Amino acid sequence: MPKISAHGLSRSFGRGSARIAALGPVELDVEEGEFVCLVGPSGCGKSTLLRIAAGLLRPSAGELELRTDVSHPAAMIFQDYGIYDWKTVLANVRFGLDVQRVPRRAADARARAWLERLGLAEFAAAYPSALSGGMRQRVAIARALAVEPEVLLMDEPFAALDAQLRTLLQDELLALTQTAGATTLLITHSLEEALVLGDRVLVMSARPGRIIAERRPPFARPRTGAVRSDPRFTALKDELWELLRDEVTEVHAVRDTGTVRGATA
Numbered sequence: 001m002p003k004i005s006a007h008g009l010s011r012s013f014g015r016g017s018a019r020i021a022a023l024g025p026v027e028l029d030v031e032e033g034e035f036v037c038l039v040g041p042s043g044c045g046k047s048t049l050l051r052i053a054a055g056l057l058r059p060s061a062g063e064l065e066l067r068t069d070v071s072h073p074a075a076m077i078f079q080d081y082g083i084y085d086w087k088t089v090l091a092n093v094r095f096g097l098d099v100q101r102v103p104r105r106a107a108d109a110r111a112r113a114w115l116e117r118l119g120l121a122e123f124a125a126a127y128p129s130a131l132s133g134g135m136r137q138r139v140a141i142a143r144a145l146a147v148e149p150e151v152l153l154m155d156e157p158f159a160a161l162d163a164q165l166r167t168l169l170q171d172e173l174l175a176l177t178q179t180a181g182a183t184t185l186l187i188t189h190s191l192e193e194a195l196v197l198g199d200r201v202l203v204m205s206a207r208p209g210r211i212i213a214e215r216r217p218p219f220a221r222p223r224t225g226a227v228r229s230d231p232r233f234t235a236l237k238d239e240l241w242e243l244l245r246d247e248v249t250e251v252h253a254v255r256d257t258g259t260v261r262g263a264t265a
């Protein structure tokens, strides 16, 4: 049984002449423990798909099923961190455990262990406003993984970070997710990120987003960021960019080119 499956999934916004077909129809199966990355042009419905998976939005047609156990529900990581500024770093990481009613002591210990793994131990009592962007995103990652989710949903988690930090956090996430083994769906504008992290990379069309191609990076697990210098990496990145180029061009042709963020090769 796949952990995530979507059939005939579509979503539109608005009504009448203002109606926008944002997504679909999408057919998708994600197997248990699989790491799937979604790439596609801006506005093709990637976030919409993820928000439906997270239960934050209803589909207009079709269905998306997430098969998780109640004690290990899905966790989500957002581009803007999604952490609470009024809670300490420790309380942020403990948040999901508090919601699950894990006893305070055990929750504290688990949260501290995750802070340790992400190099944040000494910031347990600090508030997020005192942290850099990279550290805030580490808090968000720690918070998501602390609940030992069966399914991890990530919406461009590193988009707000600079290139070096992004590479560093990709490598950290790679190591962490390979140990955690959660079924993961990650949205990214970066083909490199998708190739480093994914078992499968799905390419989406321009809006309404459908899945038009899929590639499996041929790098054995456990893998490290060293795959970036594999000649097959560059070849696959070029191939994916070729697939994506037409879709991005379509978006640019439809809208003002100056305002549309294209995918980064």
Ligand SMILES: Nc1ncnc2c1ncn2[C@@H]1O[C@H](COP(=O)(O)OP(=O)(O)OP(=O)(O)O)[C@@H](O)[C@H]1O
Pocket (backbone or CB within 6 Å): 013, 014, 020, 022, 040, 041, 042, 043, 044, 045, 046, 047, 048, 049, 207
């Ligand atoms: N709540 C909403 N109301 C109206 N339109 C919406 C809403 N949410 C999304 N849309 C529209 O649906 C389309 C898909 O949006 P979505 O955010 O899913 O795309 P995306 O692929 O994640 O884009 P990006 O890569 O730029 O983040 C866009 O045209 C967007 O304007």
